[in-house]
Amino acid sequence: MSGYEKKDVQNLFTELNGYEKKGVDITLNGLAASPMQVVQAHILRENVIYMRDYVMNEKGDIKELCFTDIEI
Template identity: 50%
Template structure:
């Protein structure tokens, strides 16, 4: 069972990702488009995985894509800007 701090962290993550989505930021998880709920759910149910964020910026320096990669999977993912 999750403690209150963990539940709060997931809620904060969801709010953060929802704001990115509202601002038109494309979010990918392991190479596929993902919604804030899909990303948070993956964080909640992961057993051995940890996700690393990769920010892709536009020429003006604004975030245009947010990519989550499972760093514990033994695979090679290649992303395009």
């Protein structure tokens, strides 16, 4: 699993699925993505780290979660 434990992958999917259910937009390198697409990207791309950016609305709630790849 390219360095990821099964439990870590499941936890990431559960976390992102929760955000999606709350209406938080999720993007991967600027494109809309599902929780499964983000998880698959983490598993498949071994030499890439994904940086998270949280975009808040005027109330301070998370409205968007952006993943951007940073190559090592």
